[in-house]
Amino acid sequence: MLHSRPSSTALNYYSAYYCPVCRHGEIATLPLMEAFSCSFCRHIFTANLDKQAITIVDSQLPLTWYWTGKRWQTIRSVTRFQWGYRFLALAFVILPTLIVAAGAYLFPVLPNSPLAWFPWFWVGLTFFCHLSCLLWLVLEYYQFPLSLYFEALRNNLVSYLFSSSN
Numbered sequence: 060m061l062h063s064r065p066s067s068t069a070l071n072y073y074s075a076y077y078c079p080v081c082r083h084g085e086i087a088t089l090p091l092m093e094a095f096s097c098s099f100c101r102h103i104f105t106a107n108l109d110k111q112a113i114t115i116v117d118s119q120l121p122l123t124w125y126w127t128g129k130r131w132q133t134i135r136s137v138t139r140f141q142w143g144y145r146f147l148a149l150a151f152v153i154l155p156t157l158i159v160a161a162g163a164y165l166f167p168v169l170p171n172s173p174l175a176w177f178p179w180f181w182v183g184l185t186f187f188c189h190l191s192c193l194l195w196l197v198l199e200y201y202q203f204p205l206s207l208y209f210e211a212l213r214n215n216l217v218s219y220l221f222s223s224s225n
């Protein structure tokens with residue numbers, strides 16, 4: 060549905076742009092509305108053409124992106140906001156893992172005991188559980204359509220395999 064216009068145009072209601080959320084679909088104007096909708100993740104955005112910005116309206120936080128002519132750019136306050144969250148997210152994954160690893164290192168089990176592998180298995184499990192919690196939160200926050208994404212990947216792979224076999 061991408062219109063055959065150069066991608067380095069100003070933000071307007073007649074062109075389609077890549078989606079700043081999923082970076083996979085295209086956002087285009089909804090019929091009879093001054094709003095954009097993504098063809099892939101189905102998020103809806105309102106546009107401020109004077110500021111060349113779009114704001115997501117169906118998310119918990121009203122994230123805004125500016126159109127530079129070629130790509131989307133987040134506003135600085137959002138970026139600074141996200142650095143704090145990135146630090147917290149890193150601490151959420153690393154701190155519990157370090158605490159459990161310190162326990163396994165400082166109080167080692169006897170090497171010939173049947174469950175000698177268990178403390179380090181627990182360290183790995185702690186890491187992966189906290190990492191999966193974090194990934195789940197990120198996917199929920201952006202309301203990223205994971206199943207649609209995998210379906211699109213599968214379709215791309217199938218069409219690639221089909222075209223290469225011919």
Ligand SMILES: [Zn+2]
Pocket residue numbers: 078079080081082083084085097098099100101102
């Ligand atoms: Zn999207």
